[in-house]
Amino acid sequence: MARKKVNLAYITNDSVRKATFKKRKRGLLKKMRELSTLCSIQTCAIIYSPYHPEPEVWPSPLGVRSVIARFKSMPEAEQSIKMVNQESFLGQRITKAKDQLKKQQRESRELEMTQVMYKSLVGDQGLQNLGVEDLNDLGWLIEKTIEEIDERIKSLRE
Amino acid sequence: MERKSKGRQKIKMMKMESESNLQVTFSKRRSGLFKKASELCTLCGVEVAIIVFSPGKKVFSFGHPSVEPIIDRFLTRNPPQINSGTLQLIEAHRNASVRELNMQLTQVTNQLEAEKKRGEELKRMRQASQAQCWWEAPIEQLGLPQLEQLKLSLQGLKKNVAKQSDRLLFQASNPPPAQFYGAGSSINQSPNPLDTNNIPYYAKNMNNVGFTGNAMPRVYNLGYGRGFF
Numbered sequence: 567m568a569r570k571k572v573n574l575a576y577i578t579n580d581s582v583r584k585a586t587f588k589k590r591k592r593g594l595l596k597k598m599r600e601l602s603t604l605c606s607i608q609t610c611a612i613i614y615s616p617y618h619p620e621p622e623v624w625p626s627p628l629g630v631r632s633v634i635a636r637f638k639s640m641p642e643a644e645q646s647i648k649m650v651n652q653e654s655f656l657g658q659r660i661t662k663a664k665d666q667l668k669k670q671q672r673e674s675r676e677l678e679m680t681q682v683m684y685k686s687l688v689g690d691q692g693l694q695n696l697g698v699e700d701l702n703d704l705g706w707l708i709e710k711t712i713e714e715i716d717e718r719i720k721s722l723r724e
Numbered sequence: 725m726e727r728k729s730k731g732r733q734k735i736k737m738m739k740m741e742s743e744s745n746l747q748v749t750f751s752k753r754r755s756g757l758f759k760k761a762s763e764l765c766t767l768c769g770v771e772v773a774i775i776v777f778s779p780g781k782k783v784f785s786f787g788h789p790s791v792e793p794i795i796d797r798f799l800t801r802n803p804p805q806i807n808s809g810t811l812q813l814i815e816a817h818r819n820a821s822v823r824e825l826n827m828q829l830t831q832v833t834n835q836l837e838a839e840k841k842r843g844e845e846l847k848r849m850r851q852a853s854q855a856q857c858w859w860e861a862p863i864e865q866l867g868l869p870q871l872e873q874l875k876l877s878l879q880g881l882k883k884n885v886a887k888q889s890d891r892l893l894f895q896a897s898n899p900p901p902a903q904f905y906g907a908g909s910s911i912n913q914s915p916n917p918l919d920t921n922n923i924p925y926y927a928k929n930m931n932n933v934g935f936t937g938n939a940m941p942r943v944y945n946l947g948y949g950r951g952f953f
Binding site: 572577586587590597598600603606607609610611612613614615616621630631633644648649650653657660663664666667678686687688697698702708709711712715716 | 749760761772776786827830843847849877878881886889
């Protein structure tokens with residue numbers, strides 16, 4: 567399968583857009599079907615496009631009406647609590663990605679600091695290159711490592 | 725390297741047996757489904773509504789521009805309203821903010837990818853240096869004498885880190901006098917007593933421990949580049 571990175575923007579080329587729509591619509595409906603089957607749940611999809619006068623639906627017009635009826639029979643609060651549109655959905659994804667980024671940066675920082683600690687230990691790196699914040703983090707890491715060593719020494723002596 | 729999950733597996737297209745797997749699958753696939761729907765709307769400019777009931781009888785829905793109008797439009801089989809000027813303006817605003825959000829998402833995702841690559845690279849370097857230097861190995865792999873030796877070295881390093889930190893803080897609150905009018909001398913260069921050519925204090929004691937092959941080298945050029953920061 568050709569895995570190209572897709573630019574998340576409206577496709578201006580008409581024929582490319584139409585072809586993309588056809589492919590992705592098929593893929594989307596397939597995913598709907600799989601989700602319904604695997605989890606044994608009710609789902610429905612309605613798609614309005616310039617390429618079809620009538621909306622394209624899944625599982626069937628009758629099936630859609632049934633799901634809508636069940637949906638509308640729920641209290642308003644229940645309906646809306648997990649309802650999203652593009653803006654709210656994208657907002658959620660951005661927040662999640664930002665959190666993952668922060669976490670990854672923290673991990674990288676610790677890896678980097680560990681390198682600095684070991685290099686300084688054998689005199690391969692002077693401490694002059696480090697700013698106050700770096701020195702603080704380094705001190706913390708050394709402390710933490712010493713604690714781990716103490717733990718290990720203790721358990722070996724038992 | 726440990727595997728965190730089983731990876732891609734072929735799955736039977738029928739109701740899942742394990743209750744907990746079913747719940748996890750629902751959660752992941754629902755999220756992926758909404759993502760695909762969102763992309764379809766962005767890329768092809770179409771309007772979509774999706775309703776999904778969870779195994780726990782809660783309901784999730786996604787709609788672009790919004791769930792309710794699309795449901796109503798389907799039920800009443802009405803053609804879409806003639807777009808008044810106001811409606812068009814509202815739609816234009818909405819499209820602009822969606823465009824903005826997509827760009828932001830792309831940006832953060834790219835940053836995340838780059839950061840992950842950096843992490844991989846750092847991990848690789850760590851593994852390479854662990855092969856050469858016994859003191860970099862995980863703590864569990866070290867024997868008692870090595871642990872004690874390492875601890876001593878680290879304590880020495882900690883003292884120097886504290887010293888250097890104090891020195892910097894002192895310099896910050898007591899800047900060197902009037903170098904602004906000086907004859908070309910750089911403001912930041914004050915002679916530094918702790919210079920790199922001295923054998924570090926902590927490594928000096930290593931030679932007395934007498935473990936052949938276990939001694940940490942005094943000043944050992946490991947051949948790594950500097951400048952992680």
